[in-house]
Amino acid sequence: MGEMPVVPDPVALPWWSALLLPVLLGLATWATLVGDAALAGGRAALAAPGREAARLLVGQRRRTVAGDGVLGRIGGAVLPIAALLAAAVLPLGERPVADLSVGVVWFNAMEVMAWAAVWMVGWGSNSALGLVGGYRFVAQGLAYELPHMFAIITAALGAESLRLTTIVEAQQDMWFVVIMPVAFVVYLMSAAAMAFWGPFDAPVGPDVAGGAAAELSGVDRLVFTGGRWLLLVVAAAMAVPLFLGGGAGPFLPAWAWVAVKTAAVLALLLWLRHRFPTVRMDRYVEFAWVVLIPLTIAQALAVALVVLGGA
């Protein structure tokens, strides 16, 4: 106790990489969409995302009576922005766009913006079904966020740092997924839940006519849906530095390994979505609080003992 940790020099990418980041994420999202369309059995999967985007771009925006346009629009726009900001600390290869000393907390802070965003979108249309969707997402957030926080903090605990590059370095000998499997599984579940992605897609479920997105059309829907996909890609990509050793791997350069691992995580999430039915929120809340939180705390304790024993 009492000695200051040695703070490594920031190893961020040059400033222009910030401009490259949206392009990269966009491409990754596109690839995910193609994969999803292929899984859904579409024959023209390669063109499907482009066609859908074009359709939404020229589509008319729907207006509802006495809607709250300000909050609705802001909510939609916040989703992709939050995903991009969260991705700033994501090591693309060895280095992130911004190597923050509190990277894990930054990521967490950006992704909870989705709470506000989805609720605002649901509220904004002044439609009962939209509002139900927004409320469902808040309930889902209360269920996934605490186990999620314990899961990512366990990774930070294992590396004794909140800096993502340090967390990656700490996994040189052994990937964190090996010593913290529970945290990894919980992280994957919460990654799907934060992008309200199947089986956690109740906030935009068909039983409430699309829920939070019920009244969205045209550009509004494109921004909302695009932001949701971006969130999913960023959350999946973040599993790589947290649990899967970042860019570590033989033969290929670091960035290629990050891409391969991210694709693997995304493929798993896509498969889960097509494999499992939507989870009812009240069931999931109970499961999260009674089972997942104690499990993740026990996982954190186990990792803490390993860290203390090794020190």
Add this chain to the structure above:
Amino acid sequence: MDVVLFWVLAAAALVFGYLVFRLDSMAQVTFALLASFLAVAALVLLLGLGYLGVVTALMMVIEMVIMAVFMIMFMMNPAGLMPMTMVHNKVGSAAIAIGTFVVLAAGILLVDWPTREGEPPPDPTFALGEALMGGQMLTMMTLGVGLFATIVATVVLSTDRGRYGDER
């Protein structure tokens, strides 16, 4: 650059704070308050306190969303879509708010601030944790988890089953 950013954020914090009392929708008021808090969080970041700033943003977003849900849930007009105002005693509350602001701002300007001695620590987050908890870190961590476990247990014990009563 930092100075410009400071003034922009300070102005944003004030304007959004003012909007809290001007807007007539509960939802908009909540998120105006959130925007004001986020500007303050960015100001904390500007001070070089990375952890505090980011955690403030993280906590405030969650807190404000939950607050919006509860406030609207318990409002007299359903869903809070009817125009409303956050202020009951308009003149009195304005006087109190402006008075507090003037006193605090005057304090900032009038206090004889000490000059900085030494350098900021290499990791302010670590230094802050040390300063707050010192040798009691382990006690505090255990207490924290204990408290949290109590909260979870209480919620689990006190919730009734499902929306349709005892279904299981």
